[in-house]
Amino acid sequence: MDERKRDSIVAYLQRRMAEFDITPEAIAASIAEDQRRLRAMRYRDAAGNSWDGEGNAPQWVVQATSAGQSLEHFAVEVWREQHSPKRSGADWRNDPFAGSRLAAIKLEHLETR
Known part of the structure; x- marks a missing residue:
């Protein structure tokens, strides 16, 4: 601009x-x-309704979970990333691809998936 x-x-x-x-x-x-x-905000649906996960669940959560939908389906990504258990690191000592082109792929690229 x-x-x-x-x-x-x-x-x-x-x-x-x-x-x-x-x-x-x-x-x-x-x-x-x-x-x-x-x-x-911990949970949000497609209509934009949200819930922080505290207190009684709002009607949209009750209806969705009663219909068989899991609560995790509505988890907001930011909250999920902050509160999900961290994956343990891989043991690269026994990597069969060490030294090959496959081993040269950037780790950041793999973590974004």
Whole structure:
């Protein structure tokens, strides 16, 4: 984005914020609350309903699990990654492909799957 366009957008946002009496602190607080809510979200369905996993399960969870769907199906990836048991490292000492082209594949590439 060029500098003039950026300045124009910033000026527009500042005018709209003044018009509705919105402070930068209010925006920062709103963003922080959204991020906190997203971090707390453990389960979400395709319709956008979410649940943090605490308290009584909401109706959409009760209906889905009663219909046979597992709760893990609705687990949010971020929460799942943070709370899933870590896989133990592989023992590469007995790797039959050591020294071959197959051993040269980047580990990061394999972990993204």
